[in-house]
Amino acid sequence: KNQVEQSPQSLIILEGKNCTLQCNYTVSPFSNLRWYKQDTGRGPVSLTIMTFSENTKSNGRYTATLDADTKQSSLHITASQLSDSASYICVVSARSGGGADGLTFGKGTHLIIQP
Amino acid sequence: GAGVSQSPSNKVTEKGKDVELRCDPISGHTALYWYRQSLGQGLEFLIYFQGNSAPDKSGLPNDRFSAERPEGSISTLTIQRTEQRDSAMYRCASSWGAGTENSPLHFGNGTRLTVT
Numbered sequence: 001k002n003q004v005e006q007s008p009q010s011l012i013i014l015e016g017k018n019c020t021l022q023c024n025y026t027v028s029p030f031s032n033l034r035w036y037k038q039d040t041g042r043g044p045v046s047l048t049i050m051t052f053s054e055n056t057k058s059n060g061r062y063t064a065t066l067d068a069d070t071k072q073s074s075l076h077i078t079a080s081q082l083s084d085s086a087s088y089i090c091v092v093s094a095r096s097g098g099g100a101d102g103l104t105f106g107k108g109t110h111l112i113i114q115p
Numbered sequence: 116g117a118g119v120s121q122s123p124s125n126k127v128t129e130k131g132k133d134v135e136l137r138c139d140p141i142s143g144h145t146a147l148y149w150y151r152q153s154l155g156q157g158l159e160f161l162i163y164f165q166g167n168s169a170p171d172k173s174g175l176p177n178d179r180f181s182a183e184r185p186e187g188s189i190s191t192l193t194i195q196r197t198e199q200r201d202s203a204m205y206r207c208a209s210s211w212g213a214g215t216e217n218s219p220l221h222f223g224n225g226t227r228l229t230v231t
Binding site: 034036041042043044045046049089091103105106107108 | 119156157158160206208219220221222223224225
């Protein structure tokens with residue numbers, strides 16, 4: 001069964017500090033992995049996408065890594081800001097075999113940045 | 116440009132009543148998803164529409180739930196004879212292509228359903 005596990009479930013850090021969020025998956029066959037940011041009361045918004053051949057990708061202060069061998073991804077946030085407070089959701093796509101829902105969602109990491 | 120629009124944003128209904136939730140996807144997006152998100156839980160897939168293909172209804176929890184997308188654009192999710200366990204945030208998302216390709220999902224702000 002395809003699964004996506006995220007850790008930690010929640011995290012509190014001080015403004016300006018760095019943090020790393022983890023995503024482990026068992027989705028097969030793997031197509032891509034995407035990190036979404038979900039602000040309170042809003043829908044998730046895509047931050048970055050990782051395909052099989054990519055092992056690191058940056059989007060501003062966000063850097064995602066992917067290890068396709070160990071089926072792990074991380075999202076590193078540098079110099080955190082109050083606006084980074086949100087839930088971060090890892091979503092893994094299976095290579096489409098005709099099934100419509102090839103997406104497996106993690107439950108997210110709830111990040112709180114304290115001033 | 117306009118994002119995914121969902122209405123109403125909040126809906127309170129009595130147990131046993133029917134409710135209809137609406138999603139207006141981004142213009143031109145062929146794929147449309149409905150998800151349910153309960154407090155502290157992840158996004159739970161309900162149903163997926165892709166163009167003119169038959170929808171994937173495999174995530175609908177029971178036959179009280181149904182959804183339509185008759186013109187290939189706006190979709191409605193209907194819950195009949197609502198129960199308290201149906202209370203949740205219902206989110207709609209749309210994307211180019213099949214969604215499993217390199218196109219992100221664009222989510223609406225959701226409809227918060229409360230069944231009393």
